[in-house]
Amino acid sequence: MANNTGKKYGGRKAGTPNKVTKNMREFIGSLLMENIIQFKADFKALTARERVEVYCKLLTFVVPKMQSIEFKEEEKKDDKDMTPEETKEFVLKTLKELKKHDND
Numbered sequence: 001m002a003n004n005t006g007k008k009y010g011g012r013k014a015g016t017p018n019k020v021t022k023n024m025r026e027f028i029g030s031l032l033m034e035n036i037i038q039f040k041a042d043f044k045a046l047t048a049r050e051r052v053e054v055y056c057k058l059l060t061f062v063v064p065k066m067q068s069i070e071f072k073e074e075e076k077k078d079d080k081d082m083t084p085e086e087t088k089e090f091v092l093k094t095l096k097e098l099k100k101h102d103n104d
Helices: 019-034 036-045 048-059 084-103
Strands: none
Touching: 019 036
16 A cells, blocks of 8 residues: 655665665775776776776766856846955855855
């Protein structure tokens, strides 16, 4: 019988790591560590283009992906028309937005 109440019954609680995912990550990590010498040799045997492609793909697992930031039209203002105080406020607001997106 389907649950139409909108309430969650059973299953993992929010924030509980998935055991399968955890086990798979551990397996992949150990596989890489056990074969590090072979991986390095294979990596060096690749062409320059292939090495760059592999390197870029591996970076996605280490470096967080950056998101573009959109500014609303009302936030865009010709800097020639801004007072020094408005410029300061705009810069501080923009930096705050950037830090917020970096933390996401």
